[in-house]
Amino acid sequence: MQIGIVGLGKMGGNISVRLTRHGHDVVLYDRDPAVISKVSERAEAGKTKPATGLKDMASKLTADRKIIWLMLPAGAVTEAAVEELGGILGKGDILIDGGNSFYKDDIRRAGVLAEKGIHYVDVGTSGGVWGLERGYCMMYGGTKDATDHIDPILRALAPGLGDVPRTPGRDKPGLDPRAELGYLHCGPAGSGHFVKMVHNGIEYGIMQAFAEGFDVMKSKNSTELPPEQRFELNMPDIAEVWRRGSVVSSWLLDLSAQALAANPDLSNYKGDVADSGEGRWTIDAAIEEAVPVPVITAALFTRFRSRTGNNYAEKLLSAMRFGFGGHIEGTNN
Numbered sequence: 001m002q003i004g005i006v007g008l009g010k011m012g013g014n015i016s017v018r019l020t021r022h023g024h025d026v027v028l029y030d031r032d033p034a035v036i037s038k039v040s041e042r043a044e045a046g047k048t049k050p051a052t053g054l055k056d057m058a059s060k061l062t063a064d065r066k067i068i069w070l071m072l073p074a075g076a077v078t079e080a081a082v083e084e085l086g087g088i089l090g091k092g093d094i095l096i097d098g099g100n101s102f103y104k105d106d107i108r109r110a111g112v113l114a115e116k117g118i119h120y121v122d123v124g125t126s127g128g129v130w131g132l133e134r135g136y137c138m139m140y141g142g143t144k145d146a147t148d149h150i151d152p153i154l155r156a157l158a159p160g161l162g163d164v165p166r167t168p169g170r171d172k173p174g175l176d177p178r179a180e181l182g183y184l185h186c187g188p189a190g191s192g193h194f195v196k197m198v199h200n201g202i203e204y205g206i207m208q209a210f211a212e213g214f215d216v217m218k219s220k221n222s223t224e225l226p227p228e229q230r231f232e233l234n235m236p237d238i239a240e241v242w243r244r245g246s247v248v249s250s251w252l253l254d255l256s257a258q259a260l261a262a263n264p265d266l267s268n269y270k271g272d273v274a275d276s277g278e279g280r281w282t283i284d285a286a287i288e289e290a291v292p293v294p295v296i297t298a299a300l301f302t303r304f305r306s307r308t309g310n311n312y313a314e315k316l317l318s319a320m321r322f323g324f325g326g327h328i329e330g331t332n333n
Helices: 010-021 033-042 054-060 076-086 103-114 128-134 144-149 151-157 191-221 235-243 251-262 278-289 294-306 312-325
Strands: 002-006 025-029 048-050 067-070 094-097 119-126 137-141 183-187
Touching (some): 002 010, 002 054, 010 033, 010 128, 025 054, 033 048, 054 067, 067 076, 076 094, 076 103, 103 191, 119 144, 119 191, 128 312, 137 151, 137 191, 144 151, 151 183, 183 191, 191 235, 191 251, 191 278, 191 294, 278 294
Parallel strands (some): 094 119, 137 183
C-alpha cells in the first residue's frame, strides 16, 4: 500500500522504515529536509518519496483512497495538521493520528472530518525506539471501513506472534485474533488513544514501584541502621537475577538492568522525571468515572516532586524512560 508519514522523529522515522521493509511505499514529510533524507537513506531503496508539505504529500499519494499518518507531538502541532489536512483530503480518505493525543480531541476531530467524508483513526502506538526491529503494539479506534482498509499497514507495523507464548483459551469466540499479533481495534474514534492513555498510566505505577524498591535496597547500608542490619547490595546483580524467572520480570526490568550494569550509581542521570500527559489524563478519566487510582496518582505526583531535587529512585525512572523511548531529561516528549 501507499501511505504518507508526517513527522519523522524517533518513532515516525522508524515506522516509515519498517513499512518499506514490508513492501509499502511511503511519502515522507518533516519540517527538516535533512531528516527526510536520513530516513530515506535507511529505508528500502525505491520505496520512499520526499514531500515539501502536506499539499505536496497529498498530490504524491496516487491510490484511490489517500492515507496519511501523523506522528507529531500532541496538542497544537497535531491540531494544526489535522485542520490543514481536513481541507486537502477528500471523501473516503483516511487520516491517522499515531501520536499521544487526548482521546476527547480524537472524538471531536473525527466528528468534524466525518462531515467531509474523511475517516479519522487514532492509533495509540507503543514500542518506543525499539519498534523498528521489535514492532509496535497498537491500540486503535475508528470506523470498521477505515480500520479494515489500513489493516495491511497495521499488520506490517505490529510485532506478530514472535516468541511470546500463546495465552491458553484464546480460541474462544468473540476474541479478536489480531490482539495476539500485537494490534487491536478497540472501538470508535478516541478508544485507541484512551486505551493507550491508561496503558501509560499503568506504566507510571510499575516504573515507580521498581524505582522505589531499588532505592530501598540501595539504602540498606544506611548509617541510620544498626551495623548488623546493614547490607552492601549489588544493584546490577539484583536486577539481573530478577530477570531470570522472577514474577516481576518485564521489559522495564530489562531496561533497568541494562542501565545499572552500565553505571550502578546512575550518576549519568539527574532524575528530573518528565510526564508527557497520559498519566494526568488517566487520573482525570478516573475522577470522571469515580474509580480510585492511588498508585498512578502517587506515581505522577512523585514525578512532579522529582523536578525539585532527586534521589536514586528518580534516576532509575529517568534511566527507564531513556531506555524505552529515548526520552531526554528536561523534556516532556
